[in-house]
Amino acid sequence: MISPPPAPAWNRKHLLGLEDLSREEIVGILDTAESFSEVSRRSRKKVPALQGRVVFNLFFENSTRTRTSFSLSAKRLSADVQDFSASVSSLTKGETFIDTAKNIEAMGADVLVIRHPTPGAPHLLSNHVGASIINAGDGAHEHPTQGLLDLLTIRRAKGTIEGLTVGLIGDIGHSRVARSNIWGLLKLGAKVILCGPPTLVPRGFERLGCEVAHHLDEVLPRCDVVNALRIQIERQQRGLFPSLGEYSHFYGLTQDRLNKARPDLLVLAPGPINRGVELTPEVADGPRSAILDQVTNGLAVRMAVLYLVSGKGDAPST
Numbered sequence: 001m002i003s004p005p006p007a008p009a010w011n012r013k014h015l016l017g018l019e020d021l022s023r024e025e026i027v028g029i030l031d032t033a034e035s036f037s038e039v040s041r042r043s044r045k046k047v048p049a050l051q052g053r054v055v056f057n058l059f060f061e062n063s064t065r066t067r068t069s070f071s072l073s074a075k076r077l078s079a080d081v082q083d084f085s086a087s088v089s090s091l092t093k094g095e096t097f098i099d100t101a102k103n104i105e106a107m108g109a110d111v112l113v114i115r116h117p118t119p120g121a122p123h124l125l126s127n128h129v130g131a132s133i134i135n136a137g138d139g140a141h142e143h144p145t146q147g148l149l150d151l152l153t154i155r156r157a158k159g160t161i162e163g164l165t166v167g168l169i170g171d172i173g174h175s176r177v178a179r180s181n182i183w184g185l186l187k188l189g190a191k192v193i194l195c196g197p198p199t200l201v202p203r204g205f206e207r208l209g210c211e212v213a214h215h216l217d218e219v220l221p222r223c224d225v226v227n228a229l230r231i232q233i234e235r236q237q238r239g240l241f242p243s244l245g246e247y248s249h250f251y252g253l254t255q256d257r258l259n260k261a262r263p264d265l266l267v268l269a270p271g272p273i274n275r276g277v278e279l280t281p282e283v284a285d286g287p288r289s290a291i292l293d294q295v296t297n298g299l300a301v302r303m304a305v306l307y308l309v310s311g312k313g314d315a316p317s318t
């Protein structure tokens with residue numbers, strides 16, 4: 001038996017981003033994830049919650065953690081799961097993205113988990129298919145399940161999110177992880193500091209209530225949590241900083257920098273991490289790093305999201 005989650009404030013069919021969600025909806029997902037995380041600790045890691053449902057992973061961009069995590073989460077809920085890779089599909093023969101999705105839906109898909117390089121692609125699809133859509137990352141726009149697993153990791157480590165100061169470090173401009181973190185953290189009452197080179201930190205975020213800063217050594221001692229974002233080389237049209245070496249000199253998390261931070265600073269990174277660029281191996285593998293907890297919590301969050309968008313706002317009958 002898993003203990004029933006508190007009735008979540010959730011009646012949505014899709015999860016497209018955290019910008020649209022209320023604080024109550026976000027807390028509802030996190031609480032549901034807490035009750036599912038117990039399943040992952042069992043020797044038999046499976047519940048029948050989505051038995052008979054069909055989940056398709058449609059990935060039009062590379063992924064290691066997110067795709068595997070969604071597949072495993074759906075399997076833990078006893079759904080049938082099918083992976084779809086754009087590179088080996090009929091898209092290479094000219095089929096449109098929407099036609100591909102409609103064909104997949106015609107095979108009985110109940111939930112489509114979609115990653116796409118174009119911002120808004122999951123939103124577009126939600127207007128053309130009847131299945132539930134989960135955004136697994138759309139360009140530089142949002143990556144809501146990453147934002148949620150970051151929130152869950154922080155809440156578990158710190159007991160709360162309200163009142164914490166969280167620094168998002170690095171390539172804010174190209175990062176969907178940053179956007180989902182910003183929406184989620186602000187709604188849950190954290191202070192958010194965006195810190196990186198001026199070319200990578202758009203000023204518009206100040207209007208949302210974030211602080212924008214450019215000197216990590218000034219920002220770090222004020223933070224309870226830092227999230228070291230990956231430099232999104234693949235999304236940059238032109239060189240926005242001189243070199244990776246120079247970037248890590250000013251913005252890399254090193255042991256030396258951590259020695260000047262709060263002793264209970266929590267270090268997050270969405271992965272894939274570039275050791276020696278965003279953070280040193282010492283920091284990535286050190287006692288303040290929650291990087292692997294984030295991966296574990298990702299399973300619970302994705303189980304919760306799959307469960308909720310499938311109309312299972314009631315207590316799981318397991």
Ligand code: ASP
Nearest residue numbers: 137143177230270271272
């Ligand atoms: N895996 C995350 C994403 O898909 C972070 C990254 O790639 O830097 O956005």
